[in-house]
Amino acid sequence: MEQTQKAAKSSVKAKVQKLGSTLSSMVMPNIGALIAWGVLTALFIPDGYLPNEAFATMVGPMLTYLIPILIGYTGGKVIAGDRGAVVGAIATMGVIVGTDIPMLLGAMIMGPLGGWVIKKFDEIFQDKVRAGFEMLVNNFSSGLIGFALALLGFVAIGPVVNTLTEAMAAGVEVIVNAHLIPLANIFIEPAKILFLNNAINHGILTPLGTEQVSEFGKSILYLLEANPGPGLGVLLAFTFFGKGAAKSSAPGAIIIHFIGGIHEIYFPYVMMKPLMFLAVIAGGVSGSFTFQLLGAGLRAPASPGSIIAILAMTPFNSVMSVVSVLAGIAVGAGVSFIVAAAILKADAKETVDNFEEKVQQTQAAKLSAKGLAAQPMTGINRIIFACDAGMGSSAMGASILRKKVKEAGLPQNVSNSAINNLTDDANTLIVTQEELQERAKQKAPNATFVAVENFLNSPRYDEIVATLSGTKTAGESAKTSEAGNQADVPSANDLKQVNEIILAHDDRKGSATMAQKVFQDLLAKEALTMPIRKSHINDLHANASSLVITKEALTPQAQTSAPEAIHLSVNNLMGTTNYQRIVASIKAAN
Template structure:
């Protein structure tokens, strides 16, 4: 089986819906604080609110609330849609895209007066930013020096003007009609008592990470309309109700077996109190029949809110019991609390029946060493499209029980050239700072894994390939390489091995030390240098692989392909690669993303593209408007890599350590010119 093909993320309709949902949630989630603030204003000061002149508790009524209630309508009609629009525009084309998106959204808001324009904002915001981006491509690189600000300001102003007019005359009527249709459809489901059937779609969608398109695309906008009209909406609890997940995890705590039973109590606390619902998804994938229990539990919760005419005043995000109670509308507490308890109870009972029916088979499978939960965790991360710190904790629970001695830790990636070198550098530093002895941390290509590793760290998409090469090793999956929480879990495991107990204080201390300065002319330290495929450190001084000509700063944004093209062009101009290297960089992104976290991407070619590499060089490009790298990741710094031998590896490890420090990243972002940015990189950061 081709290793390139085997690592590709699943495609098709599910991936498309997931990406669409991620884009929608990317506009809503950064502004949840504003929704919460609006919910508090609504709950307290509207006439029927807790402090309102018609509130449920006479002793709390306050005549001054009438004036404060005037804040409620403008907040939901103007502020929230404009925040959504600005966020969406900013994702597409940086700050200026956000400004133009907000201007265009005013056309929708005014043109559809009386309708809550969340949906309109989700269209107009990123849409206007995209128009600005396309327009400015026409003269990109052709503006004479000194006229950039003039052209940029007027182009954005004109685009904002015309898109605002278009939104007023054309988009507003369409969105108003769409909102009316959706509202009537949901109203019909409520009036006929069929709204609980929504759980048949929502609960399976949650497990597959497809819920955001439904929740933020439909429920939140319609819920806002209902909350404005009647003071609350049950739609906010169709997806966010923590009861079904809590009932499932409690059933596993009592009647589960093996790793599922051992990890379920901790998962319950994370899910019910912390609101991180994805923690229970692997348990469902390990035993899919439990999905029936979740559907029945979710439907019973919705039915309870329907019966009691109860709901929330604003979205509860994350779906924690605390967030739910805070956003509960006055007079709705009984119904909301019962909806959580009843949905948990129904899910618990139905899950228990399924668990008892299969208990003998489950016990036999556990005794035979089958670890369905670990495989389900890997599948869940593939569904999500990237690693998860909370799911990594579930996988780590199984690893922590292993009795084998860990001496050889290997970071593995497809080529062993970029991401693995950076990750190995970060983890090696943490291991050294924790005072752990007798453990080596190196990096390799997956193809060069030879069965000698005790613990292998890979990106989530590559873990299964690494398991095939190192079936007897422990495996840890990570997402972002800069501040991956799994690093501290590995360090804690190594401390437990060395000292006989997990010393959490020492593990936490590893994150507090200052990172060393980047030195682009230093010799590698033989004691800590990353191993090559042959396990040898390079000799002599490290060549200078980054020159001033290879550092650039752009005020705007770019697409991922545009960033790859620019990075490849810089490397080719430096004589480090041939013209074929760009396609190899694109092929790498199709298999495994090179986004490292903390705003850093390190694009490089595939292992098969070695013939296109002539020497070692780095290209550092800063896009102040950001580069949408996929799956909601936005890169500010793009570090293109071409590596011949190991000349670039020490530098990459230093870069990784630096990008794990927020203060250092802030200074790199604050550099005003390429010369200043290069000087910071070249001379080191204090």
């Protein structure tokens, strides 16, 4: 029952992410057009830095026609390729002409709708078209379907979207007047960590913010999600008060997050310690409160959410405009840092504070559950690093992995892609972030997958290279040598009397928890049953029919506490090669 509920929740999350990704995938490729419009507005309107009446005539048409058509074109292309793009653009023209406001939201409806309709048309009639008539049918079907959707947009969808836009604008105005904008970050910050950041920013806030800019010259909505302050505060806290690989990797993550604008870099730091959600929420709310208090706003979307992009989109008509933006970022970072630091310092009994170990454990468990722990990757001819938009984190991850592949002299090509653009190829290895893997599998079910959490410094990259090189199996850690772990694995004869397995651990029980899962999955794969339990080394109770597995440093204490038990000393509780051999011995003993 519990597994069914988890699967349902995971499916819902994947569907929400997919919807958000579709919305953002229409806007993100066209961010350049929005930036061009923002610069044009900033420079040449009457209140701009270089007022020019002739150049300013481009501002209105660009917002009214160019940007919505680009969005509709892209939305159609995402669904049905080039034919969908053309139909989506035609359909978008209907909602543009049928209303008096910029139709960014209308384009987000008509673009995918046009792509979906032409896609369904092709599915139904593609096999029914006689040879020689393909081009005729394709051209006329695109034109006629686009024509019909343009009329539908003009008569029905455009007015409806216009009404909804006015209602949302009125709602935003109410929120602004009631000084409640900061409360939006209570929902925005957790949603970002679930990889809905692009959907929120480009699917919701950008269209509404564009409406505000056309009226007021700037919008605070562009700052709500793009504010790098909350993430910066968390990374600073890990830099000063973190432990292990989380502490060592945080300074590099700060540069990528704050300067590069790739906010996904701090998501694993929050997910590894859920209380950190309080830190980013507090930072987001306080930052937005400061923005609102000082009247901050941007002229166009800041994408990526880099301090450089934010300053580039900040109105420079007064010193206060710049100060208000920087103050909101600083306050958000400061509050987030204080809360995150308090959490890290107070959590003295944290059991899984090693970032790299957490990543290794999670991945090893997943591989073992799929039966891939000891199997090499064969037939892989290309590697794709996929993320939500295919621009930020995937580009960075691909760059790191590409360098490692090149240094190893491997022939595989490494590239990056948006999940929506993946194709199903059994000879492709797709590397993606853990939260996005389910969606990626829906797009390419036959590909080989590897999930990572820390794409800045993931041990999985070395494992991939080693596996493709044929020097290690996919479940082995690139950091820990298994050779020294294999000497004392009990034989089948020794294990005949064993009726339970005990994983003895110290205060850090995280590795034992993950190892228990790995062991259970390996046993289930062989249709074997064997009780497996965890025990703190100080509470260890075992008899002659127990197999006690401990790390080397704890083995002497375990042997003293349970002298009659069979003992196995390992370098790393997550050493899956040992467990495979034990399972093989158990199977032989039975």
